[in-house]
Amino acid sequence: MANEPSSPGPARETPPRAGARFARAIRTKNLEDLFKRYRRPGDMAFAVLFFALSIGLLIALPWQTEWVKRTKTYAQPAFWPMISIIAMVVFSMFHLLGSFVSERIPGRWREVMQWLRSLEYAVWFMAYVALVPLIGYLPATILFSCAMTLRLGYRGWRWMLISVLFSIVVVVLFKSFLQVKIPAGLIYEATPAPFRAILMTYF
Amino acid sequence: MDMLLSGAEMLMRLDVMVALLIGSIGGVIIGAIPGVGPAVAIAILLPATFAMPPLVGLTMLLGIYGSSMFGGSLPAILINTPGTAVNALTTYDGHPMTKKGEALRALGLAYGASFFGGVASIIALILLSPVLAKIAPMFGSREIFLAALLGIVLVILAHRGQTFAAGMLAAFGIFLQTVGLEPVKYTMRFTFGFDFLNSGFDLIVVVLGLFALSQAFLLLIEPESAPHAQRIEGSMGRAMMGVLRHKRVAGFAASCGVLMGMIPGVGEFTAQFLSYTYAQKTSKTPEEFGKGSPEGLIASEAANNAVPAAAMIPLLALGIPGEALTAMMLSVFYVHNVIPGPQLFQNKLDFVYALYIAMILLNIIVVLFMLVSSNWLLKIIQIPTRFLGMMILVLSFVGVYSLRNSIVDCAIAAAFGVLGLILKRQNLPIVPIVLGMVLGGIMETKLRSSMARVHVPIDFFDRPIAAILGLAIGGLLIAHFASLYRERQNREPESAHDHDMHDSFTR
Numbered sequence: 005m006a007n008e009p010s011s012p013g014p015a016r017e018t019p020p021r022a023g024a025r026f027a028r029a030i031r032t033k034n035l036e037d038l039f040k041r042y043r044r045p046g047d048m049a050f051a052v053l054f055f056a057l058s059i060g061l062l063i064a065l066p067w068q069t070e071w072v073k074r075t076k077t078y079a080q081p082a083f084w085p086m087i088s089i090i091a092m093v094v095f096s097m098f099h100l101l102g103s104f105v106s107e108r109i110p111g112r113w114r115e116v117m118q119w120l121r122s123l124e125y126a127v128w129f130m131a132y133v134a135l136v137p138l139i140g141y142l143p144a145t146i147l148f149s150c151a152m153t154l155r156l157g158y159r160g161w162r163w164m165l166i167s168v169l170f171s172i173v174v175v176v177l178f179k180s181f182l183q184v185k186i187p188a189g190l191i192y193e194a195t196p197a198p199f200r201a202i203l204m205t206y207f
Numbered sequence: 208m209d210m211l212l213s214g215a216e217m218l219m220r221l222d223v224m225v226a227l228l229i230g231s232i233g234g235v236i237i238g239a240i241p242g243v244g245p246a247v248a249i250a251i252l253l254p255a256t257f258a259m260p261p262l263v264g265l266t267m268l269l270g271i272y273g274s275s276m277f278g279g280s281l282p283a284i285l286i287n288t289p290g291t292a293v294n295a296l297t298t299y300d301g302h303p304m305t306k307k308g309e310a311l312r313a314l315g316l317a318y319g320a321s322f323f324g325g326v327a328s329i330i331a332l333i334l335l336s337p338v339l340a341k342i343a344p345m346f347g348s349r350e351i352f353l354a355a356l357l358g359i360v361l362v363i364l365a366h367r368g369q370t371f372a373a374g375m376l377a378a379f380g381i382f383l384q385t386v387g388l389e390p391v392k393y394t395m396r397f398t399f400g401f402d403f404l405n406s407g408f409d410l411i412v413v414v415l416g417l418f419a420l421s422q423a424f425l426l427l428i429e430p431e432s433a434p435h436a437q438r439i440e441g442s443m444g445r446a447m448m449g450v451l452r453h454k455r456v457a458g459f460a461a462s463c464g465v466l467m468g469m470i471p472g473v474g475e476f477t478a479q480f481l482s483y484t485y486a487q488k489t490s491k492t493p494e495e496f497g498k499g500s501p502e503g504l505i506a507s508e509a510a511n512n513a514v515p516a517a518a519m520i521p522l523l524a525l526g527i528p529g530e531a532l533t534a535m536m537l538s539v540f541y542v543h544n545v546i547p548g549p550q551l552f553q554n555k556l557d558f559v560y561a562l563y564i565a566m567i568l569l570n571i572i573v574v575l576f577m578l579v580s581s582n583w584l585l586k587i588i589q590i591p592t593r594f595l596g597m598m599i600l601v602l603s604f605v606g607v608y609s610l611r612n613s614i615v616d617c618a619i620a621a622a623f624g625v626l627g628l629i630l631k632r633q634n635l636p637i638v639p640i641v642l643g644m645v646l647g648g649i650m651e652t653k654l655r656s657s658m659a660r661v662h663v664p665i666d667f668f669d670r671p672i673a674a675i676l677g678l679a680i681g682g683l684l685i686a687h688f689a690s691l692y693r694e695r696q697n698r699e700p701e702s703a704h705d706h707d708m709h710d711s712f713t714r
Contacts, residue, residue: 042368044633054375061382061397070394078658081394084651085385088643091378099371115632122424122628126621129420129600133608133617145601152597156427167597174601182255184609 043106046115051100058092065089128152140189141179142207145171180206211333214560217262223565226263230270231569232576237271238278239584242426242595244291245275246418249535251599251606253411261543262558265536266565272532273325273515273566274573280317280508281584285310285436290588293475293514296483296507303499311439315446316501317508318577320457323450324509325570327461328468329516329563336563340556343524343549345672348657351548353676354471354527355646355653360680361472362530362642364687373639376630380643381650383408391655403615410538410644412607416620417637418531419603421627426596428628433591443578449501450509456486456502457509464513469520471529472642478510516566523559524552527649531638534645 069082135144149167188204237248256264279290284301304313366373387407398404460482467478486506526547528534607620668677
């Protein structure tokens, strides 16, 4: 178990390299630290959000679940939602209290901004999802990966070529070879008959 | 013995062998790329394996699971960056060895130890299987309920320093599993009138969001990095043999891996912690640990690679996955209507053996591959991280969309992707959510069926296994609070700890 007494380990610092995010993975003081994870900036924000979610669910509990007559408590449809939501409320309350009494780590709002930045890529992903049934899997994948490559700042024909090749490999592997279920694009209907069947089945 | 042979016979098919080859080589490559790990790969490939026969799909996923740690030790040793979560401890001694100019020796020891741990654990489990087949039928509903509860308790307690967070996330997982139309009384739970919530949250959609999409988002919003490492020169085979000089440490580490792998909720990290502590305490040169000790490196790698085989035990024998990867594999069984549990171990022991033989083969394939490919792998891991993020997005799309061709699923997965990103950036664990979802469902059905014969609460523990499990849960809780008390007495200031991000924990 992790309850073992901590073994004295050596102190070790890895100087941060510019832009190398992975290098900072190892800056632990002793062995136990390697297995423990400590708070980061923004912990209070997440704790508050999660506590609010738990309370919201607790309030919704009576009208989102039912107590059925002539049924034992443990077999009630509301039993497990109740147990889990109560556990959520209790644990998230202590988690929030823990954040309250701990030293504040600067950089809370910068961290929250990072969370919000991920929404941009969620939108990109959803745009890709919306595009596939319209223009077909292969064209949508090529379009998406090339546009993303440009968005991420990779310039030059080599990156474009890599993106196009990557898209073709993915589509051929999953759709043509493994035959996963992805519907044919609407625009495939407009192609001449001999191609249409091939396009619809394999791309 | 007959069972073993018939198990081997099941594997003698072209599709199984191809799946094994793709899984094991693919696993090494995925493991070696810092930024993707087996969880991302398995989540993406899951829906594609549903169309395959169960053995083919499972060998491929097992291949990824079992071989990623081999690959993950390469960047851990050469560039101080764990390729997968469980190679973090390997950096501790592996990278200092590289700095001392012993990169080849370190890699050889890591591969050798991984191979030793992997094969030793599988042989131990093949020998143990007949015993397990006798014990498995003693697990009725209430024992399975208690084992699942033990899994939840352990996954919460195993996150030291974050037990409250792990608790709330496990409870959140249990809650997620209850959403939708409930199958006994046909009432709606937490659907808020939305039709798409009637069928609840699909485990695979959630897993893809939490593991794969979140990893893509994480890579995309971070600054670019492309790892570089020096080439390796020399004979890898001879370097691997070096592990034979440390058989005692490797053997102990492998046993830790087997034991910890079998207990749901704990796994590689605990096994590594125990074996590393043991290796350090019994070493003639304990001061070398953390500065490039071969024993430390072996303790880490032999322990983590012994876990996958053992982790299959609770999955196959009880239908209880102990961590995220086996939880994902459980859905492969469900899709094929094979419900793992005591019957599987009793009646289909050859299937279990087939999986174990596949794992031995996979270890051999990987070692042969590693003999020649380390320098080639070094080229592959140089993919820039943001480009890698884009690639994960494209691949995740196949995973989510091919399930039911549902745009709503994709939106749910994207939402969980953002949640996963926040959790990863907060150093909070993702595994409790996934285990909560899977074990919560098991607990709900098993509690209902087991309570039929329980009149007073103590009846619940009137069978030996149930009593043992009950005592284990009680004992663990007491031990946890006792250790908290001890810890409080020699507390360190908050600033003494490292508050950096450790996303490698949840890849």
